Amino acid sequence: MSGRAEERRAAASVLVIGTGAAGLRAAIELAERGVQVLCVGKRRRDDAHTVLASGGINAALGTMDPEDSWEQHAADTLREGYWLSDPVSVELLCREAPGAIEDLVRWGARLERESDGRLTQRFFGAHRWRRTCFAGDYTGREIQGILVRRATEVGVEVRDDLYVTRLLVRDGRIFGAYGFDVDDGSRWLVVADAIVLAAGGHTRIWRRSSSRRDENTGDAMRLAAEAGCRLRDMELVQFHPTGMVFPEESAGTLVTEAVRGEGGILRNATGERFMERYDPARLELSARDRVALANYTEIAEGRGTEHGGVLLDVSHLDRDLILRRLPRMYRQFVDIAMLDITTTPMEVAPTAHYSMGGVLVDPETHATDVEGLFAVGECATGVHGANRLGGNSLAECLVFGRVVGGEAAKWSASLDVHVRDRAAIDEARGEIDELLARRGDEFARPLQRALRDLMSERCGVVRSEDGLRDALAGLYELEARALALEVRPDIAGYADLAHAFDLHGSLLAARATVECALERRETRGAHNRVDYPEQDPALRVNLTWATDGRIEREPIAAPSAAVAALAGGPEIEVSGRMLE
Numbered sequence: 001m002s003g004r005a006e007e008r009r010a011a012a013s014v015l016v017i018g019t020g021a022a023g024l025r026a027a028i029e030l031a032e033r034g035v036q037v038l039c040v041g042k043r044r045r046d047d048a049h050t051v052l053a054s055g056g057i058n059a060a061l062g063t064m065d066p067e068d069s070w071e072q073h074a075a076d077t078l079r080e081g082y083w084l085s086d087p088v089s090v091e092l093l094c095r096e097a098p099g100a101i102e103d104l105v106r107w108g109a110r111l112e113r114e115s116d117g118r119l120t121q122r123f124f125g126a127h128r129w130r131r132t133c134f135a136g137d138y139t140g141r142e143i144q145g146i147l148v149r150r151a152t153e154v155g156v157e158v159r160d161d162l163y164v165t166r167l168l169v170r171d172g173r174i175f176g177a178y179g180f181d182v183d184d185g186s187r188w189l190v191v192a193d194a195i196v197l198a199a200g201g202h203t204r205i206w207r208r209s210s211s212r213r214d215e216n217t218g219d220a221m222r223l224a225a226e227a228g229c230r231l232r233d234m235e236l237v238q239f240h241p242t243g244m245v246f247p248e249e250s251a252g253t254l255v256t257e258a259v260r261g262e263g264g265i266l267r268n269a270t271g272e273r274f275m276e277r278y279d280p281a282r283l284e285l286s287a288r289d290r291v292a293l294a295n296y297t298e299i300a301e302g303r304g305t306e307h308g309g310v311l312l313d314v315s316h317l318d319r320d321l322i323l324r325r326l327p328r329m330y331r332q333f334v335d336i337a338m339l340d341i342t343t344t345p346m347e348v349a350p351t352a353h354y355s356m357g358g359v360l361v362d363p364e365t366h367a368t369d370v371e372g373l374f375a376v377g378e379c380a381t382g383v384h385g386a387n388r389l390g391g392n393s394l395a396e397c398l399v400f401g402r403v404v405g406g407e408a409a410k411w412s413a414s415l416d417v418h419v420r421d422r423a424a425i426d427e428a429r430g431e432i433d434e435l436l437a438r439r440g441d442e443f444a445r446p447l448q449r450a451l452r453d454l455m456s457e458r459c460g461v462v463r464s465e466d467g468l469r470d471a472l473a474g475l476y477e478l479e480a481r482a483l484a485l486e487v488r489p490d491i492a493g494y495a496d497l498a499h500a501f502d503l504h505g506s507l508l509a510a511r512a513t514v515e516c517a518l519e520r521r522e523t524r525g526a527h528n529r530v531d532y533p534e535q536d537p538a539l540r541v542n543l544t545w546a547t548d549g550r551i552e553r554e555p556i557a558a559p560s561a562a563v564a565a566l567a568g569g570p571e572i573e574v575s576g577r578m579l580e
């Protein structure tokens with residue numbers, strides 16, 4: 001398998017990178033406007049990360065609670081984000097979310113309904129009213145299926161297994177992307193007027209992650225940053241309190257908060273119900289960040305299980321109730337761990353779940369620092385601040401997917417000439433050539449593993465100045481080792497080359513995360529600094545990061561008066577509400 005593989009060429013008015021909810025929604029908007037669009041993903045379109053979303057999608061429809069309004073939705077989002085969200089983005093999201101649900105319903109989504117036909121909405125996390133629509137606990141799968149079908153109906157060209165390795169830029173303006181086919185290694189040069197980047201987050205850089213293997217490896221952050229974009233708030237990553245710890249290859253797989261909602265009890269290895277010490281009033285129904293911190297502390301202080309978790313027990317509940325209310329969890333543990341949760345406690349630990357930070361975008365258009373390049377979905381930042389309100393991510397993908405489709409269409413129509421740059425294309429070709437030709441003694445998988453261990457130990461649920469400095473030193477070492485990476489595609493395909501680029505993405509995303517985490521010397525939302533346990537009002541700012549390590553503080557605009565007034569209301573009781 002040597003020598004340069006065949007290079008295929010394609011041209012599109014707009015190239016969309018990512019076939020999850022955000023990318024497909026953008027592509028549908030473009031096709032509906034008559035714009036020629038190519039949408040590519042490194043894995044199969046019907047299996048994008050979005051299919052994992054279970055609990056629901058938010059929109060202030062008021063079907064169950066007529067008092068609800070988009071302004072209250074915006075207020076809840078800002079408050080849950082610890083005031084680091086961009087108010088313009090948040091207000092746009094909440095105003096437009098009902099329209100996104102209407103689109104889904106028009107295209108045939110089977111969302112849960114009441115007997116009189118109203119869409120059912122449930123409580124989810126820190127929402128004042130019931131505003132989360134759902135399709136059983138398969139909401140993401142249903143939405144993904146509908147978007148794939150709609151994209152086909154409106155003629156979107158979708159290509160699976162195309163790994164984008166580089167964005168092509170000339171004089172600060174995008175003109176295409178370069179990549180390879182993961183199956184046969186053929187190269188792809190795609191020229192385009194505009195690009196929508198919708199390639200997901202970076203939560204797989206931790207050892208325990210609710211993402212599957214090889215997804216959310218920080219590709220979007222690397223592609224954007226190397227093209228000249230700034231990243232923002234990369235330190236802000238949500239850790240879910242309960243992910244599986246065993247077996248190792250499934251570590252991090254989400255254990256839904258409904259388990260605790262139904263009466264699950266947390267114990268440490270000594271059998272102690274430790275939540276009595278952390279939140280005696282609410283116990284296991286305490287807020288997500290407090291339970292995550294409690295689980296983390298028990299494990300870190302040596303009261304964890306053999307596999308490094310704590311025990312989550314439902315065996316005291318009626319077996320039929322478990323099978324009826326938690327069927328997915330029952331099946332998950334039988335299939336993955338060969339364990340019957342009706343009789344045996346689950347081992348769980350915090351798991352990296354959602355990237356609040358990402359590519360810096362304009363709050364209204366989602367344009368990036370590079371002309372003609374837009375970013376959307378989990379890879380973009382702006383909406384969620386320091387903690388994401390459960391159910392807002394799917395809404396964001398759909399609302400801003402549509403917005404960004406419209407903006408990319410406008411950009412494409414406004415161009416007089418399409419410039420290219422042969423040197424930039426040669427560099428992209430050369431990058432792959434060099435990786436394939438290199439002979440070294442390092443391999444991507446072990447380096448990824450070392451990176452994930454480092455991030456979990458030094459930049460995980462709880463952080464400190466010393467730990468973060470160690471993390472940075474460790475990252476430099478891993479970056480140096482990655483220079484000796486050997487890549488060996490084989491008869492089964494080019495997965496090894498994909499792993500090498502995954503590793504590059506993860507290393508860059510990790511460096512941005514650690515450097516920003518060092519700079520945020522406070523505890524706010526999902527960011528816990530043991531050495532700075534309080535919020536610092538001076539740090540009510542966003543942190544922008546560039547590849548040279550420069551970090552700048554950016555002030556945050558004030559929300560509209562109506563939203564600000566609602567956000568100041570009484571605390572919201574979250575006991576027993578799911579927060580996926």
Ligand SMILES: Cc1cc2nc3c(=O)[nH]c(=O)nc-3n(C[C@H](O)[C@H](O)[C@H](O)COP(=O)(O)OP(=O)(O)OC[C@H]3O[C@@H](n4cnc5c(N)ncnc54)[C@H](O)[C@@H]3O)c2cc1C
Binds near residue numbers: 022056057165394
């Ligand atoms: C277990 C779980 C439960 C969740 N539950 C909810 C919920 O109930 N409600 C909610 O709102 N959110 C939920 N979320 C979050 C939500 O699912 C995600 O944030 C959202 O689906 C992200 O969609 P996306 O389109 O931005 O990215 P993704 O769905 O991650 O898609 C990324 C796309 O980019 C492609 N890609 C990546 N890198 C490359 C590359 N180099 N070249 C080419 N293509 C590339 C991938 O193949 C994929 O097609 C949950 C998440 C998890 C893990």
